[in-house]
Each structure stands twice: as C-alpha cells, then as structure tokens.
Amino acid sequence: MRLSTKGQYAVRAMLVLAMRQAEAPIALRRISEIEDISAQYLEQIFVDLRKAKLVEGVRGANGGYKLARPAEEITAGDILRAVEGPIAPVECVRHQDPEACQRENICIVRGLWKRLRDSMSAVLDTTSLADLANTTEEV
Amino acid sequence: MRLSTKGQYAVRAMLVLAMRQAEAPIALRRISEIEDISAQYLEQIFVDLRKAKLVEGVRGANGGYKLARPAEEITAGDILRAVEGPIAPVECVRHQDPEACQRENICIVRGLWKRLRDSMSAVLDTTSLADLANTTEEV
DNA sequence: CCAATACCTGAGTAATCTGCTCGGGATTAT
DNA sequence: ATAATCCCGAGCAGATTACTCAGGTATTGG
Numbered sequence: 001m002r003l004s005t006k007g008q009y010a011v012r013a014m015l016v017l018a019m020r021q022a023e024a025p026i027a028l029r030r031i032s033e034i035e036d037i038s039a040q041y042l043e044q045i046f047v048d049l050r051k052a053k054l055v056e057g058v059r060g061a062n063g064g065y066k067l068a069r070p071a072e073e074i075t076a077g078d079i080l081r082a083v084e085g086p087i088a089p090v091e092c093v094r095h096q097d098p099e100a101c102q103r104e105n106i107c108i109v110r111g112l113w114k115r116l117r118d119s120m121s122a123v124l125d126t127t128s129l130a131d132l133a134n135t136t137e138e139v
Numbered sequence: 140m141r142l143s144t145k146g147q148y149a150v151r152a153m154l155v156l157a158m159r160q161a162e163a164p165i166a167l168r169r170i171s172e173i174e175d176i177s178a179q180y181l182e183q184i185f186v187d188l189r190k191a192k193l194v195e196g197v198r199g200a201n202g203g204y205k206l207a208r209p210a211e212e213i214t215a216g217d218i219l220r221a222v223e224g225p226i227a228p229v230e231c232v233r234h235q236d237p238e239a240c241q242r243e244n245i246c247i248v249r250g251l252w253k254r255l256r257d258s259m260s261a262v263l264d265t266t267s268l269a270d271l272a273n274t275t276e277e278v
Numbered sequence: 279c280c281a282a283t284a285c286c287t288g289a290g291t292a293a294t295c296t297g298c299t300c301g302g303g304a305t306t307a308t
Numbered sequence: 309a310t311a312a313t314c315c316c317g318a319g320c321a322g323a324t325t326a327c328t329c330a331g332g333t334a335t336t337g338g
Contacts, residue, residue: 001142001219001259003229003252004325011248027284041327047286060335061283076251080140090142108274109150112215112266113142119258120140127251135247143296166313180298186315199306200312279338286333295324304315 003080009037010045010083011076011132017055018071018129025057025064045083052082071133077124087124088117142219148176149184149222150215150271156194157210157268164196164203184222191221210272216263226263227256 012035017026028046032039046065049055054074055065067074081087090113151174159165167185171178185204188194193213194204206213220226229252 001140001146001223001226003140006326007140008229008248011251015247029284038327040329043286044327050286057285058335059283059285059333061281061337063284063335065285084140087140090147108154108271109147111274112150112262112271115266116259116262119262120255123251123255123258127254132247132251135250145297168313177298179300182315183298189315196314197306198304198312198314200310201307202305202313204314280336281338283336284334287331288329289331290329291327293325293327296322298320298322300317300319302316302318305313307312308310 004084006045007080007084009035009042010049010079013037013042013045014049014054014067014074014079014129015132017065017067018074018133021067021071024062025066027064030064048083049079052078054078054082067129071129074129075125076127076129076132077121080124087121088113143223145184146219146223148174148181149188149218152176152181152184153188153193153206153213153218153268154271156204156206157213157272160206160210163201164205166203169203187222188218191217193217193221206268210268213268214264215266215268215271216260219263226260227252 013031016031016034020026028042029039031037032042046055046057050057053068056068057063057065077087090110152170155170155173156165167181168178170176171181185194185196189196189204192207195207196202196204216226229249
C-alpha cells in the first residue's frame with residue numbers, strides 16, 4: 001500500500017516548476033540536480049506528464065519544461081494519475097464493472113475499497129501545486 | 140498505489156470467520172474453498188494474522204481458526220497492518236523521523252503524504268469486521 | 279551555419295516484490 | 309494408531325520497479 005518513487009518524484013518535480021512558474025522554462029537537467037533524481041529517469045516521468053498535458057516542453061537552447069496550466073489548476077491527483085494510472089486500491093473499483101463478482105465476500109468488501117479510494121481521491125484532488133507551494137511549515 | 144491480493148485475501152478470510160463467529164473453529168481448508176484462495180498461500184497469511192493476535196489457531200482434528208477478539212473490535216486497518224505492514228504511502232511518514240529530509244521539496248510534499256495516510260487510516264480504522272458483516276447491499 | 283542544448287524514444291537490466299508451491303513436522307479428536 | 313489439522317521454512321517463476329544505455333530529433337545562441 002505504498003506510492004512508487006516515480007509518483008513521488010513526479011510531484012516533487014512539478015513543484016519545482018510551480019515554484020518558478022512565471023519564469024523561463026526549466027531544463028530537465030536542472031530539476032534533476034535540484035531534486036537529486038536521475039536525469040534519465042526523470043525524462044521518462046516527463047513523457048507521462050507531457051502526454052497528460054500537465055507540462056509543455058520547450059525545445060532548443062535555453063529550453064526546458066513549464067507547467068501547461070496555472071499551478072492552481074493542477075492537483076496532486078492529476079500528477080499521480082498521469083504517472084501511476086488510476087488511484088484505486090483494488091482493480092474492481094477502477095471503473096464500474098457490475099459483473100466480475102461471484103464470490104460471496106468480494107462484493108461486501110468492495111464497499112470498503114470504494115470508501116478507501118474516495119477518501120484518497122478527496123485528499124489528492126483537493127491539493128493543488130499552488131497549495132503545496134504556499135505551504136510554509138505545517139506540522 | 141494498490142493493495143496487494145494478500146491484503147484483500149486477509150480481509151475476506153477474516154470476514155468468513157466473522158460471519159460464523161460463535162461456532163466452532165473453521166478449518167483453513169474450508170476458508171480456502173469458500174473464498175477460492177490457495178490453501179497454502181492462506182496459511183502464510185494466517186501466520187501473520189496469528190502473530191498479530193487477530194486469530195487463534197486450534198490444533199488437531201476438527202481444529203481451525205477463530206477470531207481472537209469479537210468482530211466489533213477488529214478493524215480492516217488491523218488486518219491490513221498485520222499482513223502488509225504500516226499503512227503509509229511513503230516511507231518517511233511511517234514514524235516520526237525528523238531528520239532524513241535534506242532536499243527542499245521533500246518536506247513540503249510530506250505534509251500531503253501525511254494527510255493522505257491519515258485519510259486512509261480514518262476509513263480503515265473505523266470499519267470493523269462487524270460493520271462489514273452487517274453490510275446488506277450498499278451501492 | 280552549426281554545434282550546443284535539450285527534448286524525445288525505445289530497449290535493456292539488476293534488484294526487489296508478489297503470489298504462490300513444496301515438503302515436512304507438531305498436535306489432537308476419534 | 310491415524311487422520312485431520314495447524315505450524316514452519318525454503319524455494320521459485322513472473323511481474324514490477326527503478327533505473328541505465330544508446331541513440332534519435334528539434335531548436336536556437338553565437
């Protein structure tokens with residue numbers, strides 16, 4: 001029940017962009033140095049982020065990446081879904097699939113997984129990059 | 140960000156015990172048939188459940204397993220922690236470790252992981268086996 | 279122009295985790 | 309005794325994770 005480092009890296013990298021939003025694009029290499037993440041691994045992560053239209057790449061010298069939308073409009077949930085797929089603790093609550101439920105206790109437990117999924121989504125989808133960037137020192 | 144089948148199996152197996160609580164111990168083999176889970180894999184799971192004092196094994200012929208406590212006093216969180224370890228999306232929020240936090244954005248994001256962990260715990264620790272067993276058909 | 283910068287892509291890979299299987303030993307009701 | 313049952317440790321194939329490697333392709337400062 002843990003988050004992959006890929007997801008953690010993605011959020012941290014996006015936060016770097018969010019905290020320097022108005023400025024010129026930031027080179028991937030630079031993010032890699034700031035957050036101490038392998039540059040080549042970060043590239044893969046940014047492929048996902050770009051496909052999800054969360055960032056835009058700027059090519060050429062002095063290029064880099066920037067947020068595709070204002071930091072207020074990108075949530076942690078957006079980022080995690082982009083790099084990790086659906087936020088669902090078990091497969092059967094990913095979409096509505098009324099079938100695929102023969103055994104007696106599976107459906108009973110499914111209600112629990114749904115509540116779990118919803119509580120996770122509630123946190124992740126209400127926390128934007130702007131919220132994180134404005135965090136000063138909450139305990 | 141998904142739950143292992145081990146955790147899912149554990150909850151379903153415990154629910155079998157909860158729904159037949161007052162009766163004689165139930166053989167592992169029987170649970171395996173009811174829930175269609177490999178008996179030998181279930182054995183491993185019950186090792187963890189027994190160590191966590193959630194079930195008691197009754198040896199010998201006509202033996203089996205029974206809940207160590209009333210179904211009202213065993214939560215889904217208890218079960219998942221027993222077989223999967225701490226409920227924490229990332230390592231650094233498992234316990235209080237004030238150090239191990241050099242990079243700039245790690246601490247900022249940590250607040251998010253804590254809120255995520257707490258919302259997950261809130262659901263899992265407030266749902267007992269008795270609650271699940273009484274579920275009739277919630278959508 | 280052109281070489282540096284940087285994005286983009288696909289394949290490979292070591293280590294770890296998951297989801298089991300196999301074989302045997304200990305305990306107890308009948 | 310013996311069959312049923314829990315108990316225990318090791319092994320193992322396949323998937324996943326967290327990367328690396330080797331090359332592209334696009335853009336632009338000088």
